Amino acid sequence: MELQETELAERLRVAGLRPTRQRLSLAAILFGAGDRHVSAESLHQEALAARIHVSLATVYNTLNQFKAAGLLREVAFEGDRTFFDTNTSNHFHYYLEDSGQLVDIGSEDLEVKGLPELPAGTEIDRIDIIVRLRKSRS
Amino acid sequence: MELQETELAERLRVAGLRPTRQRLSLAAILFGAGDRHVSAESLHQEALAARIHVSLATVYNTLNQFKAAGLLREVAFEGDRTFFDTNTSNHFHYYLEDSGQLVDIGSEDLEVKGLPELPAGTEIDRIDIIVRLRKSRS
DNA sequence: TTACATGCAAACTGTTTGCAAATAT
DNA sequence: ATATTTGCAAACAGTTTGCATGTAA
Numbered sequence: 001m002e003l004q005e006t007e008l009a010e011r012l013r014v015a016g017l018r019p020t021r022q023r024l025s026l027a028a029i030l031f032g033a034g035d036r037h038v039s040a041e042s043l044h045q046e047a048l049a050a051r052i053h054v055s056l057a058t059v060y061n062t063l064n065q066f067k068a069a070g071l072l073r074e075v076a077f078e079g080d081r082t083f084f085d086t087n088t089s090n091h092f093h094y095y096l097e098d099s100g101q102l103v104d105i106g107s108e109d110l111e112v113k114g115l116p117e118l119p120a121g122t123e124i125d126r127i128d129i130i131v132r133l134r135k136s137r138s
Numbered sequence: 139m140e141l142q143e144t145e146l147a148e149r150l151r152v153a154g155l156r157p158t159r160q161r162l163s164l165a166a167i168l169f170g171a172g173d174r175h176v177s178a179e180s181l182h183q184e185a186l187a188a189r190i191h192v193s194l195a196t197v198y199n200t201l202n203q204f205k206a207a208g209l210l211r212e213v214a215f216e217g218d219r220t221f222f223d224t225n226t227s228n229h230f231h232y233y234l235e236d237s238g239q240l241v242d243i244g245s246e247d248l249e250v251k252g253l254p255e256l257p258a259g260t261e262i263d264r265i266d267i268i269v270r271l272r273k274s275r276s
Numbered sequence: 277t278t279a280c281a282t283g284c285a286a287a288c289t290g291t292t293t294g295c296a297a298a299t300a301t
Numbered sequence: 302a303t304a305t306t307t308g309c310a311a312a313c314a315g316t317t318t319g320c321a322t323g324t325a326a
Contacts, residue, residue: 017281018280018281018324018325018326019325020280020281020282020324020325021282021324022281022282023281039315040315040316041315053283054282054283055282055283055284056283056316057282057283057284057285057316057317057318058281058282058283060315060316060317061281061282061317064316064317074216075216076214076215076216076268077214077215077216078212078213078214078215078220080290080291080314080315081314081315082216082315082316094256094257096257096260097263103257105253105254106254107252107253107254109252110250110251110252110253110254111250111251111252112248112249112250112251112267112269113248113249113250113251114245114247114248114249115243115245115248115269116243116244116245116248118232118271119232119234119241119271121273121274122234122271122272122273122274123271123272123273123274123275124269124270124271125235125270125271125272126270127267127268127269127270128266128267128268128269128270129250129265129266129267129268130214130265130266131250131253131262131265131266132262132263132264132265132266133256133257133260133261133262133263134260134261134263135259135260135261136259136260136261137261155306156299156300156301156304156305156306157300158299158300158305158306158307159299159307160306160307161306177290178290178291179290191308192307192308193307193308193309194291194308195291195292195293195307195308195309195310196306196307196308198290198291198292199292199293199306199307202291202292218289218290218315218316219289219290220290220291
């Protein structure tokens with residue numbers, strides 16, 4: 001599923017974002033190969049490694065713009081850095097405590113049972129689930 | 139369920155923490171009245187309002203020590219501030235998007251169904267669930 | 277040619293830390 | 302008396318922002 005540059009550019013335009021060189025490059029990294037979980041720092045590193053010149057500030061701005069445009073999702077997570085997920089559909093995560101990695105749970109039919117009645121006048125926006133895994137003690 | 143100062147002091151001692159004036163005061167606020175969700179800042183404000191002199195740094199240190207001692211639990215949450223929960227048992231949260239409030243889900247029998255096999259060599263440390271609620275559009 | 281995007285450095289926010297003074301044991 | 306805790310200010314990490322320069326339309 002290689003993405004054409006024109007296709008990426010179109011996606012950005014639809015989102016109201018000019019397809020600039022840096023936005024296209026970041027979009028290519030993010031959307032070019034399956035679901036990704038990135039922090040601003042990790043994406044910046046990845047861009048540098050690919051010899052793409054982008055400033056960290058632009059990475060931050062871009063991630064926030066992509067998020068606002070619905071191209072990315074921020075992952076609820078305690079910790080110092082913010083993670084963004086290219087999978088914007090409703091799904092859940094493993095958090096590997098040893099490595100600090102965030103991984104999609106590969107199951108469509110995960111569900112929450114036994115939710116009591118919601119407070120009056122409210123509805124569910126979405127449900128975030130993080131299953132925290134540690135090395136099993138043997 | 140008023141807590142005696144001696145009882146609080148005992149709890150701290152058991153946790154290996156000297157029952158100092160500021161730790162006792164903060165413990166009284168935290169454990170004196172049901173389950174609480176606080177940030178360092180909010181707890182500091184509350185202490186000041188009660189004319190208790192504690193520095194913000196001490197509030198941070200105290201919250202981390204209480205957490206390390208198992209008296210508090212940190213809540214996984216995307217956002218700038220860290221929240222601590224006086225309810226250390228396994229339970230889940232509503233997040234009220236309008237008010238920014240975090241509320242315990244009042245159900246013991248909430249459960250997650252359909253979790254696939256875990257990655258090899260890992261086990262569940264715990265599961266965090268945040269049900270994000272918004273005002274229902276009428 | 278005009279509005280928008282970028283890069284840099286400076287600002288900001290939440291949190292942690294070093295150290296001298298204060299306190300608990 | 303001794304080890305621990307506190308408060309303050311300085312340090313820190315992640316993130317945002319102001320502004321001059323560069324770029325897309």
